Amino acid sequence: MHAKFSTYRFNNQPPDDLPLTVRSCGSYSLTAQSSVEAPRKKWFSELFWSQEGCGEFELDGRWLKVDGTAVFFLLPGETHHIRPISDHWTYHWLTLDHPDSARWLQGFGMSERIVPMSDCPVHLFKSLYKIIDSAALTSDTEAAQMAHEILLTTRDLRRTANLAKSTWLEECRQRIDQDFADSQLNISQLAQDCGVHRTTLFRSFRQHYSMLPSHYLQNRRLHRAMDLLKQTDLPIKAVSHDVGFSDPNYMARLFKKVTGQTPIEFRIAHRQADITSPNHS
Missing domain, CATH: 2.60.120.280 (Regulatory protein AraC)
Incomplete structure (x- = not known):
């Protein structure tokens, strides 16, 4: 009409x-x-x-x-x-x-x-x-x-819309913080659990946190890998598994892209730095 x-x-x-x-x-x-x-x-x-x-x-x-x-x-x-x-x-x-x-x-x-x-x-x-x-x-x-x-x-x-968006986005971020070590966790599953389209999650997460959710998940895994490489003698394959990477070679490529070092080089460099530190006894 x-x-x-x-x-x-x-x-x-x-x-x-x-x-x-x-x-x-x-x-x-x-x-x-x-x-x-x-x-x-x-x-x-x-x-x-x-x-x-x-x-x-x-x-x-x-x-x-x-x-x-x-x-x-x-x-x-x-x-x-x-x-x-x-x-x-x-x-x-x-x-x-x-x-x-x-x-x-x-x-x-x-x-x-x-x-x-x-x-x-x-x-x-x-x-x-x-x-x-x-x-x-x-x-x-x-x-x-x-x-x-x-x-x-x-x-x-x-x-009101922004508040509702920030609430589910914060829940999404907390879910990544809590479950990043689960290799089955991925952005498609997160979007489904939040009840939004994958594209909506990508766009909203980037607007709210200035970072894509996939990068946030990746960074949480890499930072935990750094901690394990510094603090343990776990093999690289075990480190990869424990932080949520199902393929250790993929983790190694990402690790070098971000840090400029392979996981083994990072571990060695960190331990050499500890040995030469004035506080080392």
Whole structure:
């Protein structure tokens, strides 16, 4: 079903006594065959909040996909070119025409053009529609308050999502710390245990810890191998087994890549250093 609703501020000029001003808002439900409008450069900021389905918007010559309940935005001077790509796409939007509108978006953490959200606050957009449509003397102030509430919601939902992400990521990291010596432990199994796709685990772990989970697992094994080489006389094959490497030759290659020495060279060098140390008796 194709349906468009929009409403505009009664006064064309934004009030000069408010730090946040709403020019218009609307709700579009589109089909894959719908045409939104011809591409056009606009002078205000616009925030879009997808409710269901998916679509695309063009930015710097690239089409960016918006899926589910994600938020995206366009800034003053950018061309608005949007299209649905699913059978049905519903989204809500509002425009901000205060000169500082871009700074408002940035201040609420809109650093990425597409921000995944867990929900769309349809009730807040409906309240904003009614406020603007009423054309009351207080509508500009009330619309600014409602836009502020919508922006706060983007921040709160993002914080909740980040907290949930940090929780399962921390559990994943702790699992590696606890079970790295298990040669059966691998990233695919970790992702399955965390209930996420392997690609999601790789991307999220790198964003949160500045390291791929596979590298973290590898480093935990190598650091434990270093300890065993320093503190024991275990054969290299036994060290490899005890730290979770099923192939001692693979461990040796990684070890030399990281330290510049083979495991045997590392052990000898460490013990020679102990012998020549002033504290050695």
